[in-house]
Amino acid sequence: MARIGIIGSEGRMGQAIAAAIADAGEDFAGGVDKGGDVAALAAQSDVLVDFSSPAALEENLDAAAAAGVPVVIGTTGLEERHHFLIDHAAETIPVLQTGNTSLGVTLLAHLVREAASRLGEDWDIEIVETHHRMKVDAPSGTALLLGEAAARGRGVDLAQDSERGRDGITGKRGTGAIGFAALRGGTVAGDHTVAFLGESERLTLSHMAENRSIFARGAVRACQWILGKPPGRYTMPEVLEL
Structure with a gap:
């Protein structure tokens, strides 16, 4: 033991x-x-x-x-x-x-990296995460983990190729940028979706945590x-x- x-x-x-x-x-x-x-x-x-x-x-x-x-x-x-x-x-x-100890999220990050490495920059990547109202940091550690996976798949630096906190007249979306959106409320343990948005088609990879x-x-x-x-x-x- x-x-x-x-x-x-x-x-x-x-x-x-x-x-x-x-x-x-x-x-x-x-x-x-x-x-x-x-x-x-x-x-x-x-x-x-x-x-x-x-x-x-x-x-x-x-x-x-x-x-x-x-x-x-x-x-x-x-x-x-x-x-x-x-x-x-x-x-x-x-x-x-790690930003997340869930085995499911670990596998999700692997799939995100694989998808990002195979889809070109004309596929936009957006990461949406939802957590309980008491969470104090955003994006979540898991969202950043998934963002890093996507960045590694693309061979880019997440710090230089990400968009966060859009508000007001922001201009058009940057080519190849990895976007983040954070939702807070209720008692959600943690939901994460990575969307790959291409011309006339979308691919989404998601994980939902029901409890801790x-x-x-x-x-x-x-x-x-x-x-x-x-x-x-x-x-x-x-x-x-x-």
Whole structure:
């Protein structure tokens, strides 16, 4: 049995992961939240899963590295400096970072990349995501993950070839741009649709999350997979051998 520690254990995702750990027959090593002793949790865990906040990431990575335990990061809203910290930690421990731990979304991203690589720039790509009213970041981590998949398929830089927050007289759509739209309301766990819009035809690829248990199960699967791996930075597609 793997001893899995949860950073952000009192949040909705943390509680769902604790239930998924039990369902998977693994051992819940304990949890910490804001102000808690991450180092102590790392010392008693075989692997950590972090669904806390970007502000806590550096401390969490330091604790994991000091204890020599792998960590699965599902926290969203990360910036460039956070990815630098992850790269640094991955020099000494295995780190899996993802914008979405759902196995279905992982496969969706693979399909998006494949479609984008085969359809030309005359096919516009639009990503629409819907989340509950309490979500604080937009586009969602999953939407950005799907956008990165589309950009890799096209061989472009998402930061240079995306359109967000259209309002007012924006001019015509940029050729080859990847568009984002974010909807917020209710209690939606997460719906994502990637639309490929061509001349007189459309292709849509979608995933709908009915509750957080799908992310929790995927996070536990990632924790099981990363155990025993050498130091490095890993992704969810590797868990599915994509």
